[in-house]
Amino acid sequence: MKRWIHTALILVLAFTVLLTGCGNKATTAEFDEDASFETLVSQAEGTTVTFYGWGGNEENNKWIDTVLAPTVKEKYGITLKRMPMDIEEVMSKLFNEKQANLEKGTIDMIWINGENFFTAKENNLLFGPVTPYLPNFEKYVDGEADEILYDYGYPTDGYESPYGCWQFVLINDSAVTPEQPKNTAELLEYAKKNQGKLTYPALPDFTGRNFVVNVIYDLVGHEKFIGMEADKATVKEAIEPALEYLRELNQYLWSEGKTFPATLAQLDQMFADGELVMTMSSYPCVIASSIENGIYPDTATSFVFENGMNGSSDFVALAANSPNKQAALVVMNEILSPEMQASRYEKVKITPVLDFSKLTDSEKELFDKVDLGKGILPLEELNEKKLPQMHAKLIPIVEEIWLEEVVGK
Amino acid sequence: MxxxxxxxxxxxxxxxxxxxxxxxxxxxxxxGIIPSLGMKVPTLKYYQELFTRPELLSSIGMSLYIAFVSSILATILGVLICSLLVLTGKGKGKVMHLVKIPIAIPHIVVAMFVMLIFAQSGLLARVLFNLGLLESPNAFPTLLYSQNGIGIILAYLWKEIPFVIFFVITIMANINTSLGEAAENLGASRWRAFIDITLPLSMPSIKNAFLIIFAYNFGAYELPYLLGATAPRAIPVQAYIEYIHPDLLHRPYAMALNGIMFLVSFIIVLIYHRTVQRNPN
Amino acid sequence: MKKRKNILPKLLIYAFIFTILFPLALTAVWAFVGRWPWPRLLPQSFSLRGIEEIFGGYSGAFQTLGSSILLSAVVAILAVIVGTMTARALVLYDFPGKSLIQFSTILPIIIPSTVFAMGTHVLFIKVGLADNVLGVIIVHLICSLPYTVKIMTDVTAAFGGKLEEQAAVLGADSRQIMKEVTLPALMPGLVSSACMAYIISFGQYFVTLIIGGGNVKTFTLIMVPYLQSGDRIIASAYSIVFILSTLLVFIIFELAVRRFKTDENHYYFV
Structure with missing residues (x-):
């Protein structure tokens, strides 16, 4: 038995060395806060940088692995490693590293937005401001636009660099139900006509929240939530008409609104199987990939309320204890190049964050020649109908009230 | 020594x-002790707050319901199939390879199985529809995301009946070969010998299996989160949702819910030990 | 035995086998589905999207599968060693604190991994075990021990140490006893617990994610986001590769044990 143990231990040690050996990165130079972009580029060469974010979208994963990573490798000699991890776990990890006073962590870039950004920034988990380091931000992005200055109502203060846009849309199958409700009143009629074939994901699902927020916006407007105090009674009073509406809607919903699917994924499957007539998305162009991949029927189309739907940007941030800030900044800059934004627009169907008035004609052409595919609303219409996202502090309160006042009522 | x-x-x-x-x-x-957030003073505030929430009791109730029903059914069915395997001599070989598969498959994959089969537009509903027994998907009973928790229970059964078999079969088979067959030689029928001798002697193992799956089903969030009702949430789901709350200040609530869960499991294990000791049979 | 009596039990066993296999077969079909709308009993169209994602090279899934198997195999070997040692102590000796040890070996099944992963992560960062393979091996070991200890306890108890005593009385030295008596008797249990530990390690998601920090990539880590995002085709493809690779490893373990003589009088979970 002893020899057995010895052999096994040697094997284990060998494997450990083997496996950890692969993960080692070349040590990077100390980060100099006054470094120019050229210095960053030269220091970043030959290093490895990590990019943490949600890994559930095949198209986006593929884009990072086959477009972004090879590009930064070729242009700057940077090895980009995609780390599929939900933002909650990224937050936990940063938070634990802080608790253990780890100065050089493992996370470099993070795909983040909204409350998570706010929490991370408030707790000094992020490095910043980062945007002054990025020439492409200055060159291509409208730094004064609301959706760049604010993330869920929080000032970004340059701690996040934009990644892509999101906006809420509803999706139906035009072959099954030709009509597309233009507001909440029409949606109610639509639900009556398609008894039991409508529902939305239970909050706190991101898209489920957006559905409820848009119902609230349509019934009471979005303006009154700007600067509203994060107090349950105040919020409840403000959204009372929406609560009443949602309670009335319940009786026509799937399972009579007694229960809701937990995630957007489940809602999508029910729609794909024909169990529901309507689904929804927070990324207005992803419908094209779903049609292309055969998940949705060819006749699926997206639509928005006439008064607009909420939307904002996704961002990339940099961890405060990032071991390779230089390379992370270089990659963040590359993400803002027209080539990368256009290829992400084409491959992942994520709307670009660039200010088109700042682009040259040949750069604009990159976007014009993209054939997005079926089911998508024109970008101009989406932009015109974009409403600001509700302040992050209010959303958990809406969630709580929804659970008490709407589910099963 | x-x-x-x-x-x-x-x-x-x-x-x-x-x-x-x-x-x-x-x-x-x-x-409430999280030094890196500047929280250093111990407090019972989070527990007190949780106990004032009206949904806490219904959450605990929901979890107890799911855990009891699924673990009792899994134990009964598991022991039944295990007995059959032992008595028919199929407990060795290929069947046992199959039994290992469900234990190997992560819960989240099992959740997908349940959705593919038992959703209102799932395979079962389609079969019924094509047989003319169902008019539309809506006529199929809601098994997923519903308060009856049937989807969750089915998923647990698929994973845990094999677990019970795995847990019990070694002991049961050995007792049956050594003692059960001896009784048979003395003239008892095969089934009689099994019921009178093997089963009672396997009881400690069976009870352990039950306790383990009960505690697991009470505390795991994956299946109730994916297949459970919006309200009442099972208590581990509530803990998970507090845990992923972007505001890190909610972390103590998540951990306090875990503490309550641990306490409930502990009490149940204790009660169980007491009653078992009082009634040795 | 009369034949007719055996029909019902056999039928039940076959029904049981069917319920295990049916979802697996369905998933195998889903891995190749394009679209499968209500109320069709068979898919409307097929696609190779799922298979391309895994074997297409860009996702790195196939390479990760290899290192993942390696990692879990190491965990399995270690878990078997620790499990065997623990079981010997628990079965063959009486000592103060025995029930405490017994209780603590069951704990990892009962305590939700969110509770223990968070605390362990902070601890591991402090001692340099976070974000590396060694740390992940240790937490996987903790998660699989309840199972290996349980199996090895059963097997050791069944075999009882009496054979060892007899061999010693007959003049065998300790090395001979180990090689000729103990090891062959324990072998089926060793394989069984190796399989269990492998399974537990290979399927770990949350703990691997937190302790490995994304630096240690496993197959499950890539698979779970697809299951969560509800892409049934890709999720099914991953699940099938997951299951097939696990079965392959079981067969390898099984072949490894065939080389030893086993005690045919006892059933083991092999």
Whole structure:
């Protein structure tokens, strides 16, 4: 038995060395806060940088692995490693590293937005401001636009660099139900006509929240939530008409609104199987990939309320204890190049964050020649109908009230 | 006093210590102690607040319901199939390979199985529809995301009946070969010998299997989260949702819910031990 | 035995086998589905999207599968060693604190991994075990020990140490006893617990994610986001590769044990 143990231990040690050996990165130079972009580029060469974010979208994963990573490798000699991890776990990890006073962590870039950004920034988990380091931000992005200055109502203060846009849309199958409700009143009629074939994901699902927020916006407007105090009674009073509406809607919903699917994924499957007539998305162009991949029927189309739907940007941030800030900044800059934004627009169907008035004609052409595919609303219409996202502090309160006042009522 | 057992136990003690330190680090947060957020004063505030929430009791009730129904059914069916395997001599070989598969498959994959088969537009509903027994998907009973928790229970059964078999079969088969067959030689029928001798002697193992799956089903969030009702949420789901709350200040609530869960499991294990000791049979 | 009596039990066993296999077969079909709308009993169209994602090279899934198997195999070997040692101590000796040890070996099944992963992560960062393979091996070991200890306890108890005593009385030295008596008797249990530990390690998601920090990539880590995002085709493809690779490893373990003589009088979970 002893020899057995010895052999096994040697094997284990060998494997450990083997496996950890692969993960080692070349040590990077100390980060100099006054470094120019050229210095960053030269220091970043030959290093490895990590990019943490949600890994559930095949198209986006593929884009990072086959477009972004090879590009930064070729242009700057940077090895980009995609780390599929939900933002909650990224937050936990940063938070634990802080608790253990780890100065050089493992996370470099993070795909983040909204409350998570706010929490991370408030707790000094992020490095910043980062945007002054990025020439492409200055060159291509409208730094004064609301959706760049604010993330869920929080000032970004340059701690996040934009990644892509999101906006809420509803999706139906035009072959099954030709009509597309233009507001909440029409949606109610639509639900009556398609008894039991409508529902939305239970909050706190991101898209489920957006559905409820848009119902609230349509019934009471979005303006009154700007600067509203994060107090349950105040919020409840403000959204009372929406609560009443949602309670009335319940009786026509799937399972009579007694229960809701937990995630957007489940809602999508029910729609794909024909169990529901309507689904929804927070990324207005992803419908094209779903049609292309055969998940949705060819006749699926997206639509928005006439008064607009909420939307904002996704961002990339940099961890405060990032071991390779230089390379992370270089990659963040590359993400803002027209080539990368256009290829992400084409491959992942994520709307670009660039200010088109700042682009040259040949750069604009990159976007014009993209054939997005079926089911998508024109970008101009989406932009015109974009409403600001509700302040992050209010959303958990809406969630709580929804659970008490709407589910099963 | 021999030192040998302690030497043999050295690695397991080392690992248990890591584990226990891990738990303590976690549970200490439920008393509001998170130094890196500047929270240093111990408090019972989070527990008190949770107990004033009206949904806490219905959450605990929901979890107890799911855990009891699924673990009792899994134990009964598992022991039944295990007995059949032992008595028919199929307990060796290929069948046992199959039994290992469900244990190997992660819960989230099992959730997908359940959705593919038991959703209102799932395969079962389609079969019924094509047989003319169902008019539309809506006529199929809601098994997923519903308060009856049937989807969750089915998923647990698929994974845990094999687990019970795995847990019990070694002991049961050995008792049956050594004692059961002896009784048979003395003239008892095969089934009689099994019921009178093998089954009672396998009982400690069966009870352990039950306790383990009960505690697991009470505390795991994956299946109730994916297949459960919006309200009432099972208590581990509530803990998970507090845990992923972007505001890190909610972390103590998550850990306090875990603390309550641990307490409930502990009480049940204790009651169980008491009653078992009182009625040795 | 009369034949007719055996029909019902056999039928039940076959029904049981069917319920295990049916979802697996369905998933195998889903891995190749394009679209499968209500109320069709068979898919409307097929696609190779799922298979391309895994074997297409860009996702790195196939390479990760290899290192993942390696990692879990190491965990399995270690878990078997620790499990065997623990079981010997628990079965063959009486000592103060025995029930405490027994209780603590069951704990990892009962305590939700969110509770223990968080605390352990902070601890591991402090001692340099976070974000590396060694740390992940240790937590996987903790998660699989309840199972290996349980199996080895059963097997050791069944075999009882009496054979060892007899061999010693007959003049065998300790090395001979180990090689000729103990090891062959324990072998089926060793394989069984190796399989269990492998399974537990290979399927770990949350703990691997937190302790490995994304630095240690496993197959499950890539698979779970697809299951969560509800892409049934890719999720099914991953699940099938997951299951097939696990079965392959079981067969390898099984072949490894065939080389030893086993005690045919006892059933083991092998």
């Amino acid at each position: 021999s030192k040998k057992p302690y030497l043999l136990l050295l690695p397991v003690i080392f690992l248990s210590l890591i584990f226990i330190v891990g738990i303590l680090y976690g549970l200490i947060q439920s008393f």
